Amino acid sequence: MKYISLLLLLLLSMPSFSCDCKMVKDLMEVQKHEFTYSDLVFIGEVVHSDINSGTYQLKIVELFKGKSKSxxxxxxxxxxxxxxxxxxxxxLVYANILDVGTIRVDGCGLSRSFRFPYTQSSESPVPPPPRPTKDLMMDELKGLIIESEYRNKALQVLKEEIELLRKGK
Structure with a gap:
């Protein structure tokens, strides 16, 4: 009993970390802010990812802002x-340089993958789950349709953002 109490005390006293990203109301304003305060803005391809060390490597495909030696x-x-x-x-990556060849990406920023192009924006929300009915197959199909509509909208927002970045080059 003593060990269980000690274990619970240790677990409860450990600090916890959570991310509290705010919902964006004006996406254009946030895009300007992210561009202004980022050292590098680019399209990158993931070439390596190491979940254990919390690092990954990107290949810069198209650079919109900043300079990189590699x-x-x-x-x-x-x-x-x-x-x-x-x-x-x-x-699409908005990042700040830590050291030569190393950057930091803000988890609450606008960096996002083309595969999952959603932002914390009211203009591009993650789709809500479908309302359940008695017909599970129809529920799943409705859910897929809703998800694809939201994904198409998010991809359109991403496309427009990249077009704006290309114009600003």
């Missing part, structure tokens, strides 16, 4: 930073 850049994931897998493919 086409490959290492990303150190923080508490709220995204940790993509190699299957995630391409990302």
């Amino acid at each position: 086409k490959f850049i290492c990303v150190t994931a923080g508490t709220c930073s995204p940790l993509p897998e190699k299957e995630d493919g391409f990302w």
Whole structure:
């Protein structure tokens, strides 16, 4: 009993970390802010991901802002930073330089993958779950349709954002 009490006390006294990303109301304003306060803005391809160390490597495909001495850049994931897998493919990245060849990506920022292009924006929300009915197959199909509509909207927002970044080059 003594050991269980000690274990519970240790677990309860440990600090916990959570990310509290705010919902964006004006996406254009946040895009301007992210661009202004980021050292690097680019499209990158995930070439390596190490979940254990919390790092991943991106190959810079198209650079919109900043300079990099190498086409490959290492990303150190923080508490709220995204940790993509190699299957995630391409990302739009807003980042700040930590050291030569190492950057930090804000988990509450606009960096996102093309595979999961959602932002914390009211213009591009993650789809809600479908309302359950007695017909489970129809529920699943309705859910897929809703999800694809939201994904198409999020991809359109991502496309427009990249077009704006290309115009600003």
